Amino acid sequence: MQARKNFNDFFKSAFTVDNVIFGFDEGKLKILLIRRNEPPFEDFWALPGYFVQPKEDLEAAAARVLREMTGMENVYLEQLHTFGSPGRHNLGRVITVAYYSLVKIADFRPRAAGLAQDITWHTVDDLEQLAFDHEEIVAVALDKLKKSIRTRPVGFELLPPAFTLTELQHLYEAIWETELEKRNFRKKILSMGLLEDLNRTQEGVAHRPAKLYRFDEAIYRKLEESGFNFEMKESKSK
Amino acid sequence: MQARKNFNDFFKSAFTVDNVIFGFDEGKLKILLIRRNEPPFEDFWALPGYFVQPKEDLEAAAARVLREMTGMENVYLEQLHTFGSPGRHNLGRVITVAYYSLVKIADFRPRAAGLAQDITWHTVDDLEQLAFDHEEIVAVALDKLKKSIRTRPVGFELLPPAFTLTELQHLYEAIWETELEKRNFRKKILSMGLLEDLNRTQEGVAHRPAKLYRFDEAIYRKLEESGFNFEMKESKSK
DNA sequence: AAAGATAGTGTACAAGTTACAATAAGCGGG
DNA sequence: CCCGCTTATTGTAACTTGTACACTATCTTT
Structure with a gap:
């Protein structure tokens, strides 16, 4: 098949977590988006996400992103799907593990602090174009949510x-x-x-x-x- | 939060796909395991898997592993879950995207060829200790399969x-x-x-x-x- | 006190789920 | 060829769940 390789010879990729954060307000389902302030996709809305740290568990990374962006802890968080097309990020290969979370929107206190970025809720049925493949991620999350509230009492989280x-x-x-x-x-x-x-x-x-x-x-x-x-x-x- | 970094400064990790391949024979549910012939976990049974290649899509990597190990193509294949605990691989950080597939066991022709490795079917209710965290992956796959055959006609794939x-x-x-x-x-x-x-x-x-x-x-x-x-x-x- | 708004409730019918046992169709042996 | 063995095939009645549908109750505002 191929010669035995040293472990470090194998291809390595950057990887991130992205978080589809659902809320419910004014009778509408919403998701939390952040406006990017640097390229690529500068000024586009994107899912909150960040690079996973070297010794950080995936779920911990997703929880960290959630905490840093929204100040919320101990909320419903579940792994959704991993997106890793070679072309999904134009600066190099980035594999992202997408999570989705359900939060009580009243608890949300935007922590825009050092970020100087907009973080706001958007109704899901009228989203503009999002950064990267985030529209696809949102679509998968919506699909999952629809199935999920059918068979598990997760709606209450919202x-x-x-x-x-x-x-x-x-x-x-x-x-x-x-x-x-x-x-x-x-x-x-x-x-x-x-x-x-x-x-x-x-x-x-x-x-x-x-x-x-x-x-x-x-x-x-x-x-x-x-x-x-x-x-x-x-x-x-x- | 932190200074803007050059893209290449972010931590990178090795990526693999692992495949939980289900079959059904003699009235029993089975999975296909491969016996490792190199450390770590030498001589342990493990899920078929391999490193994702630099320009390879995740699902393509899973399909490739399936083809190389079993000779089977065009079979049911679906992403399951991504496992990425910092400690799950003892040679360094390896994140694995687990897939599960459902195959018609009669079509299986082991391609042991260049591998010099054993590839055999194991009934799921009496597995020995597996390499890495593969027992956990199998458990998640089983759980998923149980739910899946309830709401989608996937059993026929077996x-x-x-x-x-x-x-x-x-x-x-x-x-x-x-x-x-x-x-x-x-x-x-x-x-x-x-x-x-x-x-x-x-x-x-x-x-x-x-x-x-x-x-x-x-x-x-x-x-x-x-x-x-x-x-x-x-x-x-x- | 009347108007406006939303909350709260019951019933008849249809559809689906469950429990349960006797007969039918092949094969093999004597 | 007949009998015994084995598995395949089928129906029905009781019960549970899902569906369609409209009126009364309670509170606020004017």
Whole structure:
């Protein structure tokens, strides 16, 4: 096949992590983008990302980027896909491990500090052209998110600790780009027994205030162990 | 944050692809392993893998490894997860992009040729210790496969072009490590309309021969476009 | 107190899932 | 050729889940 090589003879490549950070606000699904202030793709919006350090674990690198850019810690973070086409970066070969995270947008405090870069939320259905292959990465992340909220209770990561059923429904509708039937949605989600009624209601709304719920993760863990499968369906109806 | 660096100052790492190649034979789920003939982990079984070449796409590298090791082409291949702990390789930092593939084991012709290495199938439920972190990679692949056959008709990739319903059922049972109820399994899979009855039967068996079916991918594509979702459930019963 | 807005709820029908057992079709041996 | 062995094939009733659909309740504002 080929002669035995010394380890250091093998090709090495730069590698980064890029983070698709999802948030939910004003009834819309958003992602956090950073405006580049140096070439290549200067002035384009891009996914937050950075080079992985020599002794740094991949997930740690993704968490670091998240912390440095947004000040947020302990948020939902999961590896998505690795993108490594030889031509994806024009300064040389860069392989990127993409992560996606789900954050409560209210906790976001942009840490623009030393960066002098814009960091802002963009609604996903009207993105301009992004740097590098980041549009493709976002597309893969969206696809993953759509599947993910179907089979795991991750949607709650995008909502505040106390939320109304209508807010939760709007979240699903925004991600799936469908409309769901109110009574059936409530029946389904409540029947799983994962929501705790907080016996509180919304305040400051000009109509009947809705009850507030929280997601009970402890119960979910217990149910999961005994074979329970979370599952929501995109029904076809209005 | 930090001074602007020249691109070439960033840390670089070696990159490999590793391939979890699944097959199904004798009613058991198997994976293809290669016995290492050089340190580190000399004489340990390992996943087939190799360094990614400078201008090579990741998926192309995975396909190349598959071809070189097994002679197989055009098989099901999908990216699984990227493993990059700083300590996972003791000669230096090596990041591996793991792929998994599903092959028809009957097509396998080991190309041991120049390699002088053993390449053999191992049943997944009794693996010895593997090289590097390959046990973890296999575990992730197994997990993925279990989920995958539930929601996409990929199981057929592991079966010969013509198969019986019992074989298909055994495949699901092997992967899920459950037993399924015969009548309900058949009803479910046939009701999807994805199987074409070949009007042929098994030969050379000492009992009533079973009908042979094939998976009709064209129909699946059509159904998928119109919103159909493949879905099989691990029922709890025998 | 009336208007405006959103919250909250029940029921009948359809579709899908589950549990369960008897008959059919080949082969091989006597 | 008949019997026994082995696996293949099939239906139905009870139950669970999904779907379609519209009215009343509660709060705020004027």
